Amino acid sequence: MKWKEQILNLHAYQPGKSIDAIKREYGLERIVKLASNENPYGCSNKVTEMLNNQTTSNALYPDGYAFDLRMSLATHFQVQPSELIFGNGSDELIQIINSALIKPGTNAVMATPTFSEYQQYTIINGGEAREILLTDKGEHNFTEMLNVIDENTAIVWICNPNNPSGVYMKEEELVAFLEKIPNDILVVIDEAYNEYVVANDYPNTLKLLKRFKNIIMLRTFSKIYGLASFRIGYGVADPSIIKTLEPIRSPFNTNTFAQKAALAALADQEFLEQCKRKNREELEKMYQFLENVGLSYYPTQGNFLLVDFQTDGDQIFQKLLQQGFIVRSGKSLGFPNSVRITIGQAEDMEALRKAIQLILTTV
Ligand SMILES: Cc1ncc(COP(=O)(O)O)c(C=O)c1O
Structure with missing residues (x-):
């Protein structure tokens, strides 16, 4: 084939494991996906x-x-x-x-x-x-x-x-x-x-x-x-x-x-306003938590937060996965020691904070 030379080293998008596959692998009932900056409240x-x-x-x-x-x-x-x-x-x-x-x-x-x-x-x-x-x-x-x-x-x-x-x-x-x-x-x-x-x-x-x-x-x-x-x-x-x-x-x-x-x-537009407000509320809680546990992050204007764990992002990703949270390892995003977390609903974020706390106390 006369492929363009420049495409030969490109990598195809790697879809993560399916939610069902993760449930089976880790014996989990419920998975929370906080990886792709989707809207956790669905749509209008x-x-x-x-x-x-x-x-x-x-x-x-x-x-x-x-x-x-x-x-x-x-x-x-x-x-x-x-x-x-x-x-x-x-x-x-x-x-x-x-x-x-x-x-x-x-x-x-x-x-x-x-x-x-x-x-x-x-x-x-x-x-x-x-x-x-x-x-x-x-x-x-x-x-x-x-x-x-x-x-x-x-x-x-x-x-x-x-x-x-x-x-x-x-x-x-x-x-x-x-x-x-x-x-x-x-x-x-x-x-x-x-x-x-x-x-x-x-x-x-x-x-x-x-x-x-x-x-x-x-x-x-x-x-x-x-x-x-x-x-x-x-x-x-x-x-x-x-x-x-x-x-x-x-x-x-x-x-x-x-x-x-x-x-x-x-x-x-009312739906948007609600989502924007809830996103901010959950972000503020995350900021507070991260400051309490001594993890640094970039203040964000989006619905996601890049958190520096000062250790391999893939490992944190894996440990959160075992507890039922799919986040995005910073490794493939150019921040190898971070993970990017989509801001989810209040209950899920509360559970995520507990999961992070557990990781930090068992390192
Ligand atoms: C900065 C940015 N631009 C563009 C996109 C693509 O969005 P979509 O193709 O779903 O409109 C994304 C998706 O994550 C994004 O983060």
């Missing part, structure tokens, strides 16, 4: 009601333009319908953006550790990923990122708040950075966790889009909206950017149920 009842009452024909292709959702989201954000693009998860939009801009000889500038898909698709398309270490505080190092931008840079990736550190970049810092980036470079601002943010100085990217025409903002229905299984995300950008990206998208990339579920979910 409005989505469930809509799905129970929907009458769409399964034989018909979905609306490739996602008309209803597009109109609703355009109204929600006060943007033009032509400023929106939908993806099979924001994952697919990351893929589309890369295939539009990256070819051999080009490069993309990004932080590390950050969401791994940015780097993966840069490589697949034959580009160079210029990865700049996060600062000690877990922030993007904008100064160093600027230093490596050159005439071959096609994309700059900003994950805000950053996965896996959870740390955010302030509006003031972001604007100063954007002002220095040539306007023929696409700046992708991935805000998958935007709706969880409580910081007052977090950027209003929708406003920045009006000033900086080279930005695309990515958001998703997978996180606070609780629709990860439907696979639907979206991008907002100047119509000229959307128009150039649209032909790369496959015509029916978001399915009928995903579009309808997203539409119903969008209409229930």
Whole structure:
């Protein structure tokens, strides 16, 4: 086969063991999954009601333009319908953006550790990923990122708040950075966790889009909206950017149920507010606990927390698994001594704290 050389060293996504397999292996009745930053409260009842009452024909292709959702989201954000693009998860939009801009000889500038898909698709398309270490505080190092931008840079990736550190970049810092980036470079601002943010100085990217025409903002229905299984995300950008990206998208990339579920979910902002509030409450309890037991963490704006156990992250992962908690080892995320924990429901978090306590007292 005449495979692209650059794909031969890539690793396929490794799905974890199934919940049933873990139950059998460790003789557990119940497993709590806190590994993929999904919404522990599920999704809005409005989505469930809509799905129970929907009458769409399964034989018909979905609306490739996602008309209803597009109109609703355009109204929600006060943007033009032509400023929106939908993806099979924001994952697919990351893929589309890369295939539009990256070819051999080009490069993309990004932080590390950050969401791994940015780097993966840069490589697949034959580009160079210029990865700049996060600062000690877990922030993007904008100064160093600027230093490596050159005439071959096609994309700059900003994950805000950053996965896996959870740390955010302030509006003031972001604007100063954007002002220095040539306007023929696409700046992708991935805000998958935007709706969880409580910081007052977090950027209003929708406003920045009006000033900086080279930005695309990515958001998703997978996180606070609780629709990860439907696979639907979206991008907002100047119509000229959307128009150039649209032909790369496959015509029916978001399915009928995903579009309808997203539409119903969008209409229930009350649900979002509740999830955001509960997430914060549980985070505060975790902060308190971690401070009491002397473990350090990055203050997060997302629904996940990166905790430094100062020992092999895989081992902590394994010990928590034995007690029925699936978290994410920091090893594959670029933080070998940490684990990333999705913030779950109160009862589960209480039990998790007991499990961590047990690990710490038996080391
Ligand atoms: C920062 C970030 N961006 C994008 C995604 C992809 O989300 P989805 O494809 O489910 O929309 C994730 C998922 O974990 C993420 O953490």
